[in-house]
Amino acid sequence: MRYLPNTPQNQRAMLDAIGVRSVEDLLVKIPAKARLSRPLALPPALAESDLVRHLRGLAARNADADSFTCFLGAGAYDHYVPSPISHLVLRGEFLTAYTPYQPEASQGTLRTIYEYQTMIAELTGMDVANASIYDGGSSLAEAVLMAHAVNGRGEIALTGAVNPLYRRVVETYVDGPGLRLREVPAPAGVTDLDAARRVVGGKTAALVVQSPNFYGCLEDVTAAAEIAHAAGALLIVVSDPVNLGVLEAPGRQGADVVVGEGQGLGVPLGFGGPYLGVFAAKQDFVRRLPGRLVGATVDLDGARGFALTLQTREQHIRRAKATSNICTNVALCALMATIYLAILGKQGLVRVGELSTAKAHYAARRLAEVPGVTLRFPQPFFKEFTLKLPKSPERVAARLARQNILAGLPLKGLDRKHADCLLVAVTEKRTKDEIDAFADALGKAVA
Amino acid sequence: MPYDNQPAYDRLVFELSSPGRMAFSLPESDVPVEPALAAVPEKYRRRQPAALPEVSELDVVRHYSRLSQMNYGIDTHFYPLGSCTMKYNPRINEDAARLAGFARLHPLAAEALSQGALQLMHELAGMLAEIAGMDAVSLQPAAGAQGELAGVLMIRAYHEARGEKRTKVLIPDSAHGTNPASTALAGYEVIEVKSDAEGQVDLGDLERHLAADVAAFMITVPNTLGNFEPRVTEIAELCHARGAQVYMDGANLNAILGLTRPGDLGFDVCHFNLHKTFTTPHGGGGPGAGPVGVKAHLEPFLPVPVVARREQTYVLDWKRPQSIGKLQAFWGNFGMHVRAYTYIRTMGADGLRAVSENAVLNANYVMKRLEQHYDVAAPGPCMHECVLSARKQKKLGVTAMDIAKRLLDLGFYAPSTYFPLIVEEALMIEPTETESKETLDAFCEAMIRIAREAETAPEAIHQAPVTTPVRRLDQTRAAREPNLRWRGQR
Numbered sequence: 001m002r003y004l005p006n007t008p009q010n011q012r013a014m015l016d017a018i019g020v021r022s023v024e025d026l027l028v029k030i031p032a033k034a035r036l037s038r039p040l041a042l043p044p045a046l047a048e049s050d051l052v053r054h055l056r057g058l059a060a061r062n063a064d065a066d067s068f069t070c071f072l073g074a075g076a077y078d079h080y081v082p083s084p085i086s087h088l089v090l091r092g093e094f095l096t097a098y099t100p101y102q103p104e105a106s107q108g109t110l111r112t113i114y115e116y117q118t119m120i121a122e123l124t125g126m127d128v129a130n131a132s133i134y135d136g137g138s139s140l141a142e143a144v145l146m147a148h149a150v151n152g153r154g155e156i157a158l159t160g161a162v163n164p165l166y167r168r169v170v171e172t173y174v175d176g177p178g179l180r181l182r183e184v185p186a187p188a189g190v191t192d193l194d195a196a197r198r199v200v201g202g203k204t205a206a207l208v209v210q211s212p213n214f215y216g217c218l219e220d221v222t223a224a225a226e227i228a229h230a231a232g233a234l235l236i237v238v239s240d241p242v243n244l245g246v247l248e249a250p251g252r253q254g255a256d257v258v259v260g261e262g263q264g265l266g267v268p269l270g271f272g273g274p275y276l277g278v279f280a281a282k283q284d285f286v287r288r289l290p291g292r293l294v295g296a297t298v299d300l301d302g303a304r305g306f307a308l309t310l311q312t313r314e315q316h317i318r319r320a321k322a323t324s325n326i327c328t329n330v331a332l333c334a335l336m337a338t339i340y341l342a343i344l345g346k347q348g349l350v351r352v353g354e355l356s357t358a359k360a361h362y363a364a365r366r367l368a369e370v371p372g373v374t375l376r377f378p379q380p381f382f383k384e385f386t387l388k389l390p391k392s393p394e395r396v397a398a399r400l401a402r403q404n405i406l407a408g409l410p411l412k413g414l415d416r417k418h419a420d421c422l423l424v425a426v427t428e429k430r431t432k433d434e435i436d437a438f439a440d441a442l443g444k445a446v447a
Numbered sequence: 448m449p450y451d452n453q454p455a456y457d458r459l460v461f462e463l464s465s466p467g468r469m470a471f472s473l474p475e476s477d478v479p480v481e482p483a484l485a486a487v488p489e490k491y492r493r494r495q496p497a498a499l500p501e502v503s504e505l506d507v508v509r510h511y512s513r514l515s516q517m518n519y520g521i522d523t524h525f526y527p528l529g530s531c532t533m534k535y536n537p538r539i540n541e542d543a544a545r546l547a548g549f550a551r552l553h554p555l556a557a558e559a560l561s562q563g564a565l566q567l568m569h570e571l572a573g574m575l576a577e578i579a580g581m582d583a584v585s586l587q588p589a590a591g592a593q594g595e596l597a598g599v600l601m602i603r604a605y606h607e608a609r610g611e612k613r614t615k616v617l618i619p620d621s622a623h624g625t626n627p628a629s630t631a632l633a634g635y636e637v638i639e640v641k642s643d644a645e646g647q648v649d650l651g652d653l654e655r656h657l658a659a660d661v662a663a664f665m666i667t668v669p670n671t672l673g674n675f676e677p678r679v680t681e682i683a684e685l686c687h688a689r690g691a692q693v694y695m696d697g698a699n700l701n702a703i704l705g706l707t708r709p710g711d712l713g714f715d716v717c718h719f720n721l722h723k724t725f726t727t728p729h730g731g732g733g734p735g736a737g738p739v740g741v742k743a744h745l746e747p748f749l750p751v752p753v754v755a756r757r758e759q760t761y762v763l764d765w766k767r768p769q770s771i772g773k774l775q776a777f778w779g780n781f782g783m784h785v786r787a788y789t790y791i792r793t794m795g796a797d798g799l800r801a802v803s804e805n806a807v808l809n810a811n812y813v814m815k816r817l818e819q820h821y822d823v824a825a826p827g828p829c830m831h832e833c834v835l836s837a838r839k840q841k842k843l844g845v846t847a848m849d850i851a852k853r854l855l856d857l858g859f860y861a862p863s864t865y866f867p868l869i870v871e872e873a874l875m876i877e878p879t880e881t882e883s884k885e886t887l888d889a890f891c892e893a894m895i896r897i898a899r900e901a902e903t904a905p906e907a908i909h910q911a912p913v914t915t916p917v918r919r920l921d922q923t924r925a926a927r928e929p930n931l932r933w934r935g936q937r
């Protein structure tokens with residue numbers, strides 16, 4: 001077996017040194033009645049070449065964004081992934097290191113996390129960012145729990161335009177502490193601010209808005225911040241950091257916590273994970289943050305060095321009283337994002353935003369020209385928008401898939417109210433030809 | 448040290464920045480929307496450009512290559528970090544995860560368009576269920592801690608569905624910190640159960656706490672001292688008799704593959720750490736994956752959606768009214784599922800059993816070689832890891848931390864230190880099955896050398912490490928004046 005170096009001679013020598021006859025003698029503490037008396041019923045081991053053939057067969061049964069033109073979004077986007085990222089994260093010193101608990105032997109990882117924290121804080125306009133949470137959904141859940149821990153209030157107001165998948169995750173996480181979720185409606189595709197004023201009050205720990213929201217529309221974050229703050233609640237903003245080259249930093253619009261899905265920052269679509277939960281907050285909350293933090297310090301000789309810090313928040317020290325249960329996070333995805341942001345840089349991230357929104361607006365115009373198809377919400381949007389179709393969106397999407405177009409997300413499954421709608425995302429990678437072909441195919445499908 | 452011929456590198460990417468440099472390649476706009484932001488009203492636009500670096504592609508590649516060289520990884524160093532199972536991470540796993548059909552698949556592609564991915568998940572869940580003797584497995588949790596949260600929430604939902612109100616969960620004092628943290632997050636009061644001198648559950652203490660308000664007992668098998676709890680089946684029976692569920696933290700599954708199964712030991716729930724036992728790389732702290740397995744009576748409570756098979760097709764089943772809900776926005780860390788699946792298909796049943804046998808052999812060998820030099824926390828035989836105590840050395844002024852730092856200079860990563868909390872000056876050593884006898888011997892010799900140095904030259908050990916990119920860091924200063932982002936000055 002190629003991963004097991006012990007030869008029978010090695011094993012003999014080791015058993016002799018230990019003073020036992022066989023490995024069985026080392027397993028005596030396992031109750032005999034619970035020993036497995038048969039081999040595990042698993043498929044037979046495969047040689048590498050056979051296994052590769054088998055895996056390719058499975059992979060070939062998926063409509064990936066290389067063989068299909070991808071207009072799917074809803075929290076995962078087909079943005080450009082610069083080539084160096086995969087090469088660099090495959091370096092074994094990054095890939096096969098554990099959490100940097102011995103800082104002297106982990107300065108590489110620690111420096112990349114410090115760079116990551118800096119970039120995320122800068123993009124979101126917040127004071128501090130942590131080293132990552134699992135994904136956008138769990139990051140929002142952690143933010144909600146933090147708000148409750150900060151002000152002790154028991155209600156969370158979520159607008160109806162927050163990604164429903166994130167809402168499901170929040171529901172799971174608030175079950176333990178017993179927080180009550182209240183919905184602020186968004187009938188016109190954006191949060192109804194008057195309704196928000198009625199829902200948000202003295203019991204509200206936090207108001208949660210997403211911008212651009214689930215339907216793609218831009219929210220008035222500044223107004224939401226005023227409503228939250230007037231009630232003494234925190235404002236949590238769900239934001240996609242890849243848009244923040246051109247969209248205003250939520251921190252400058254009054255957000256107290258910014259969370260979001262960082263997948264667009266160079267992390268593969270990968271059927272939904274591993275992704276990157278972004279978490280950034282104001283300085284006031286630094287000792288309440290979930291997850292790991294890296295800080296700069298000096299070594300014995302006064303040289304600059306980096307280490308995990310403020311660990312008394314964390315489970316390995318605080319146990320049942322920790323700010324979160326998170327241990328393993330998504331450090332390598334954070335490294336992908338760091339390399340992505342270093343490559344795109346000051347100018348590139350702006351270009352990504354400009355191209356995405358320009359192409360999205362072109363696509364919206366072209367698609368809404370198709371007879372019977374309309375833009376569902378007459379609101380400013382960014383790179384994603386909601387179409388109302390004259391025919392079943394599932395059937396239309398299935399038909400377009402036959403032409404290798406992933407037309408967008410039929411909303412019926414996640415959002416019953418909009419069962420006649422299709423959510424379409426357009427990134428900088430989509431070309432005019434692809435968009436035109438989509439519009440033509442849509443025209444035929446709904447005719 | 449592999450890179451000791453290089454001068455120290457002390458840059459952050461921001462310090463390489465030069466206005467106007469670029470490393471990206473983006474197309475010109477081919478759509479007639481001008482200016483590009485025409486349709487985005489002014490009030491939504493960013494006013495102050497984000498201060499990101501401006502560097503060339505070579506700057507990026509060289510910078511991160513140099514930073515990587517400031518790390519120890521399994522690829523470069525023996526990494527005996529107990530409880531973390533730092534075994535070889537096969538390269539074929541990485542190739543598999545990067546196949547376009549997996550890496551470039553959108554999570555919301557219709558079921559009919561993601562049959563290969565759903566099949567892989569369904570089969571992996573089935574294989575994990577067989578390995579653990581469980582009836583069903585959810586792959587959704589993103590890491591061990593999230594698997595724990597899911598497991599405890601399912602236990603809670605189970606009791607509630609039966610109309611029982613139980614408010615406490617018992618956890619041994621030797622447990623990993625995530626156990627109490629996840630349990631508290633799930634809304635339970637955590638009660639600590641004592642361990643005896645050998646690190647085993649104090650049955651008297653357990654019985655005393657096992658009242659009618661106890662929802663579950665959560666225990667790590669083998670325990671965090673590396674020992675198999677010999678009375679584990681009795682413990683499970685005792686808990687069940689009192690109406691409590693038993694949860695197994697499966698972080699140490701690498702010790703028992705094909706030898707025994709959590710389900711056969713009497714556990715109702717257990718989680719897996721694919722980033723330990725099943726060779727997905729740790730990546731400097733993550734991502735991992737923490738699937739959770741349950742017995743049939745807990746199946747209705749599994750997170751949604753469940754990947755199910757209907758005739759010849761695979762579907763995401765959302766219609767599960769008793770489910771605890773979702774843990775992640777999508778279906779779990781699929782990239783890790785591909786790697787773990789690849790690993791299990793590489794090993795097969797005999798291979799996995801050989802994994803555990805060799806992991807146990809290696810750990811016992813290391814323990815045997817070191818037992819005259821260090822105190823052993825609990826008598827052997829141990830399972831896949833052994834816990835030593837540097838209590839003898841501490842009397843000479845050399846702590847577990849000092850020993851860890853000295854090992855770095857001798858070319859080894861350090862064991863886990865100060866865990867479990869119940870062992871004074873703990874050094875938790877997990878060699879794993881992928882290390883050779885030669886490597887283990889070299890490590891043991893380094894440990895023996897340090898034990899001698901503790902007697903003859905303890906001050907020198909306090910200086911360690913001296914070969915690493917930095918020396919010991921001022922942690923107090925890091926915490927007292929938190930500097931968590933670069934602000935343009937050193």
Ligand SMILES: Cc1ncc(COP(=O)(O)O)c(C=O)c1O
Nearest residue numbers: 327328530590591592623625698
């Ligand atoms: C015994 C034990 N339990 C739980 C965990 C938590 O797992 P994770 O880091 O995957 O959340 C770990 C790992 O760190 C562990 O060693």
